[in-house]
Amino acid sequence: MxxxxxxxxxxxxxxxxxxxxxxxxxxxxxxxxIDAITAMVEGGVDAIEIGFPYSxxxxxxxxxxxxxxxxxxxxxxxxxxxxxxxxxxxxxTPAVVMTYWNPIERYGVENFAHSIAxxxxxxxxxxDLTIEEAQPWRAAxxxxxxxxxxxxxxxxxxDRLEQVTAECSGFIYAASLMGVTGTRTxxxxxxxxxxxRVRKVSSTPVAVGLGVSTKEQAHEVAQYADGVIVxxxxxxxxxxxxSMGEGLIRVRELAQSLAQGVRR
Amino acid sequence: MTVNQSEIxxxxxxxxxxxxxxxxxxxLDSLTKAYEDxxxxxxxxAELDYLHRTYTGRPSIITExxxxxxxxxxARIILKREDLNHTGSHKINNVLGQALLVKRMxxxxxxxxxxxGQHGVASATxxxxxxxxxxxxxxxxxxxxxxxxxxxMKLLGAEVxxxxxxxxxxxxxxxxxxxxxxxxxxxxHYLLGTVAGPHPFPTMVRDFHRVIGVEAxxxxxxxxxxxxxxxxxxxxxxSNAIGIFHPFLxxxxxxxxxxxxxxxxxxxxxxxxxxxxxxxxxxxxxRSYVLQDENGQTVESHSISAGLDYPGVGPExxxxxxxxxxxxxxxxxxxxxxAFSLLCKTEGIIPAIESAHALAGVMKLGRELGPDSTxxxxxxxxxxxxxxxxxxxxxxxx
Ligand SMILES: Cc1ncc(COP(=O)(O)O)c(C=O)c1O
Numbered sequence: 001m002x003x004x005x006x007x008x009x010x011x012x013x014x015x016x017x018x019x020x021x022x023x024x025x026x027x028x029x030x031x032x033x034i035d036a037i038t039a040m041v042e043g044g045v046d047a048i049e050i051g052f053p054y055s056x057x058x059x060x061x062x063x064x065x066x067x068x069x070x071x072x073x074x075x076x077x078x079x080x081x082x083x084x085x086x087x088x089x090x091x092x093t094p095a096v097v098m099t100y101w102n103p104i105e106r107y108g109v110e111n112f113a114h115s116i117a118x119x120x121x122x123x124x125x126x127x128d129l130t131i132e133e134a135q136p137w138r139a140a141x142x143x144x145x146x147x148x149x150x151x152x153x154x155x156x157x158x159d160r161l162e163q164v165t166a167e168c169s170g171f172i173y174a175a176s177l178m179g180v181t182g183t184r185t186x187x188x189x190x191x192x193x194x195x196x197r198v199r200k201v202s203s204t205p206v207a208v209g210l211g212v213s214t215k216e217q218a219h220e221v222a223q224y225a226d227g228v229i230v231x232x233x234x235x236x237x238x239x240x241x242x243s244m245g246e247g248l249i250r251v252r253e254l255a256q257s258l259a260q261g262v263r264r
Numbered sequence: 265m266t267v268n269q270s271e272i273x274x275x276x277x278x279x280x281x282x283x284x285x286x287x288x289x290x291x292l293d294s295l296t297k298a299y300e301d302x303x304x305x306x307x308x309x310a311e312l313d314y315l316h317r318t319y320t321g322r323p324s325i326i327t328e329x330x331x332x333x334x335x336x337x338x339a340r341i342i343l344k345r346e347d348l349n350h351t352g353s354h355k356i357n358n359v360l361g362q363a364l365l366v367k368r369m370x371x372x373x374x375x376x377x378x379x380x381g382q383h384g385v386a387s388a389t390x391x392x393x394x395x396x397x398x399x400x401x402x403x404x405x406x407x408x409x410x411x412x413x414x415x416x417m418k419l420l421g422a423e424v425x426x427x428x429x430x431x432x433x434x435x436x437x438x439x440x441x442x443x444x445x446x447x448x449x450x451x452x453h454y455l456l457g458t459v460a461g462p463h464p465f466p467t468m469v470r471d472f473h474r475v476i477g478v479e480a481x482x483x484x485x486x487x488x489x490x491x492x493x494x495x496x497x498x499x500x501x502x503s504n505a506i507g508i509f510h511p512f513l514x515x516x517x518x519x520x521x522x523x524x525x526x527x528x529x530x531x532x533x534x535x536x537x538x539x540x541x542x543x544x545x546x547x548x549x550x551r552s553y554v555l556q557d558e559n560g561q562t563v564e565s566h567s568i569s570a571g572l573d574y575p576g577v578g579p580e581x582x583x584x585x586x587x588x589x590x591x592x593x594x595x596x597x598x599x600x601x602x603a604f605s606l607l608c609k610t611e612g613i614i615p616a617i618e619s620a621h622a623l624a625g626v627m628k629l630g631r632e633l634g635p636d637s638t639x640x641x642x643x644x645x646x647x648x649x650x651x652x653x654x655x656x657x658x659x660x661x662x
Contacts, residue, residue, distance in 0.1 A: 055561040056435065056547065058442040065429055077559040101283050104547040106560030128549075130282050130313050131288065155449065164286065178287055179447040183353035 002147050003094035004122035007047055008205040008226055020046060020207055021255065022053035022231030025084040026076030027067040031117035032244055034087050039248045040234065041093050045151055048088050049125060049229065052081045052099035059100075061182030063232040066239065078107050082119045088216045089120030094150065096170070098125040104137070106182025113140035121168045123147025138167070140193045149173050151255065154190035155253055156195060165202035171227055172198055176210045183232050184211035193222050210243040218261030228262050230254075274463025277586060282462040284549045288442075291449045297462040298369050303471075308364065315360050316475070319393070320350050323479045324486065326640075331610035332623075338597040338631030340638040341594060342487070343613075344480040344508060346645065354476060355386040355457060361472035363390035366453045373397040373452045374384065377441045379434035379500070380571030380618065381413025382645055383457030388422035390455075397634055398422040401440045403433035408568050413649050431564045434574050438548050458501025459578035462549030466578050473507025480640060481511050484635030488638055494519035497590060497642035498621040499539070499592065500571050502578035504644035509590060519591065523542035523625035525567035526594030536565035537594035538577040539585050552579040568597040568653065569617040571645075599624040602658055604647070616645030617653065 011018040021040040027033050037048055041159055053068035053076050060068070081097060088095040089213065097116060104112045104126070116124055123146045130136060141148040147170025155178060167170050176191035177184070191208050198206050207227025212218060218228045234251055243245035276278050282292060302308040316322035324345045331342040346354040366374055374396050380386030384400040393397030400417055404426040407414050430436040433616040438461075445454040459466045459473075477495075484492050495512055497505035502638050509520045526534035535541055538553045545554035547562055555563040555575035567573040584590035603623035607615050615623060619642070626641045632640075647654065655662050 016601065055430065056439050058439050059446070061443070062429075069430070077561075102554070102556070103560035104552075105546055106556065106558070128283050128285055130284065130286070133281050133283060133551075151286050153289075155290040156289050157290060160289065175285075175287060178449060180443050188358065200563075 002122035002170060004047060004096060005032060005067070005149055006096050006170060012045065012205065016264055018207070018227040019044045019218070019259055019262045020047045020049055020229045021045040022049040022051060022229060022233055023234060024053045024064065024067050024071050025081040026053060026074055027073035028070065028238055030076070030080055030084070032063070035236070035244070035248060036238060036251050037088055038085060038091070039252040041091060043252040044259025045255050047094040047096070049096055049098045049231070050081060050085050050088070052097055052103050053190065054100045054103060057100065057145055060181055061180040061232065063235050063239070064181050067235045078103065082115050085116070085121045086119040093225060094122050096123045096125055096147065098127065101126060101129045109136045110143070112139045112142040113146060117144040117146050121146065123149055125149040125151070127151050131164055134167065144211070151169040151175055152194065152198065154178055154194050158201070161197055164258050165198055165204060168202070168204050171205040171207045173200060173229070174198060174206050174225070176207045176212070177206050179210065181210055181232055182196055183213040187211060188219045191221065194223050211249045215257040215261035219257045222262045222264055228258070229260055274467065276580045276583035279551050279582045280463060281551055282549060283546045283551065284462045285446055287446050288449065289556070291315065291445070292464065294369070298365055299464055299468050302365055302368060308532060308628035309465045312361055312364055320356050320360065321348060322475065325661035326480060326483045328487070329607070329611045333611070333630060335606055336627040337590055338516045339630035339633055341626055341630060342484060342638065342640050343643040344476060344640065345643055346476060346504065347615065347619070347643050351382070351386045351389050353382040353386070354473060354507060355383045356389070356504060357475055357507065358457065358472040359383070359386040359390045359455060362453070362455045363394050363396070367394060370455065371451060371453045371567055373448070374455045375401065375441050375444050375452055375456060376455045377401050377434065377437040378454050378457065379403070379437070379573055380569070381410040381417065382571060383407070383648060384424070385413050385416050385420070385477055387455050388417040388420035391421050391422060398572050399444070401427050401437040401444070403427050403431070404434040410570055410649055411655060412652070430571045433443065433555070435562060435576070457556060458499045458503040459506050459580060460550055460552070460576055462547055466550065466580055469503055470506045470510060470580065474510050476504065476507040476642065477509060477511035482510055484638070484640055490516050490638070491515055493633065493637045493638040494521055495640045496521045496523060496601050496622045496625045496629065498572060498618050498644060499524045499577060499581065500574050500618060501576065504642050506578060506580055508642040513589065520584070520589065520623060521629065522590055522592045523621040524592055525621060526596040527566040527567055527571035529596050530594050534566035535594060536567040536573050536575065538575060539581060539592040542595045547576040550579050552571045552582040553577055566567060568600065568657070569621065571616065571618040572621065595621040595624040601621070601654070603627055604654060605658070607651050615643055616647050617650045619644045
């Protein structure tokens with residue numbers, strides 16, 4: 001069982017949702033990314049999603065695009081992603097990598113899964129890998145004993161929902177709305193409907209992402225989901241802060257407030 | 265669940281497929297179904313055919329170009345005149361087909377990406393014709409080098425959104441169009457302009473362009489009494505090329521040659537020759553050849569021609585290259601501009617700079633094969649939009 005799966009057992013027994021924080025590797029720089037993640041964990045984030053910055057992120061809104069561009073301009077690549085991952089798992093925090101498919105294919109599918117396992121990672125979220133194209137990945141993930149996390153969307157029909165969720169382990173990533181990453185003032189009602197449809201076909205934990213940025217939103221989602229994923233809100237704080245010191249304080253505060261939110 | 269790659273529709277050998285957010289799967293499935301239904305409905309083909317005859321100006325003619333051919337080893341050279349289509353390029357063939365599908369699907373809004381602006385103009389035209397809302401995404405760089413087409417799209421009632429992310433060119437315009445589509449998929453059709461992207465686009469867009477090759481094959485047979493020795497076309501995403509190649513696939517005596525944009529030369533690293541100079545990868549929802557670095561990041565492409573300036577290529581071309589049925593060569597900016605100028609001065613035809621890459625290819629091949637050969641070239645578009653670029657290149661006062 002991966003640390004991620006253990007986490008969901010723990011949060012379920014504590015009758016709360018897990019808080020998952022996202023940051024692209026190498027943003028704002030390699031070391032500052034790790035510092036920010038440390039602040040997130042100190043504030044109460046339970047697990048980390050490390051983004052593999054990619055040149056053509058079609059699922060991401062302007063906030064994450066800008067962060068990824070900055071990271072790429074500093075030369076972030078697979079090596080930096082894996083070393084960031086290892087730094088987090090050494091702190092004892094469960095962590096996964098979120099990446100578009102091409103970097104995996106380029107690195108080598110089996111090698112990628114192996115490097116994730118080597119770095120102590122629990123698994124990988126693949127937002128643009130469809131189950132029809134997943135055969136080689138399925139085999140690699142199984143061999144390494146890590147989690148494969150696919151995304152489901154409000155538009156996913158019930159029969160397909162059953163197929164996609166059957167491929168997921170660790171958790172199922174439920175996209176709260178039809179759209180790209182970013183902060184939103186309200187969490188779409190489609191999130192609750194999607195999670196209840198997932199419940200009918202799978203007992204794997206479900207985490208909701210896309211558009212969650214406040215304690216109130218986290219609290220609302222925690223009523224029906226096993227996990228709450230927050231990314232753009234953390235990144236925006238780092239982008240807006242005058243100094244890294246200020247950014248770290250604000251990131252820690254947001255994490256604390258979200259951590260209260262996920263407690264029902 | 266196990267899925268055998270080769271048995272999944274939408275693949276060309278190991279290429280093609282669907283690498284997209286799950287949110288788009290439902291839209292791609294219903295598009296596939298709408299297209300299959302339309303294909304089986306004679307009324308759809310009849311309506312498209314009627315539009316092509318009364319609006320596009322099909323069939324497009326062929327023109328033999330003996331004065332140009334004197335500079336190409338004296339080969340017999342025949343141009344398929346897609347430049348004479350309404351809106352000035354082959355792009356209208358696909359756009360009208362998809363726009364009719366949009367009507368069948370009951371959607372009211374189309375979005376499109378454009379590089380040179382030809383696909384954007386064709387999309388804006390079809391939207392005006394059919395009463396659809398139209399938003400065109402165009403890299404900010406391209407809005408500058410193709411400002412004439414930006415004005416055309418606006419005159420036609422479309423909204424043009426300059427894309428300021430990434431490299432500010434065609435690939436970023438596609439990213440932004442896909443983000444719009446994920447967000448507005450219920451009301452909106454993404455009218456993709458080439459044979460790339462996730463299934464069903466590579467197949468569907470090819471089918472809408474097959475009319476080029478079907479007509480040209482019959483026209484050349486009628487004119488010369490035999491099949492050509494080779495068919496040549498420029499390759500951006502690959503739509504005009506696959507359109508003219510496809511009806512010749514079974515004619516194994518006919519060489520199929522795609523001319524990619526070699527920019528400043530493949531060795532310079534500044535080019536858009538994806539098959540000649542790229543590696544296998546996934547970009548914009550499909551597996552094919554891609555210009556990418558060792559981390560799988562897309563590398564910026566370079567070409568004097570905005571319409572060929574794309575770091576990907578349609579998956580069927582990747583497959584045709586691998587199995588050896590088609591050949592792909594790179595043409596540099598300078599070679600293309602030499603051919604551009606030559607066609608202007610010897611035949612009185614100003615070609616699109618995209619198409620000039622195919623003309624440069626035929627000059628080389630003609631010199632190789634000599635006067636006994638018959639070579640068919642797809643003249644995919646006209647050069648009005650390129651007058652500015654060409655004048656600058658040749659140092660003419662503007
Ligand atoms: C005249 C012309 N030819 C060719 C192309 C390249 O596209 P494709 O390779 O899909 O035919 C373009 C694209 O804008 C174009 O405008």
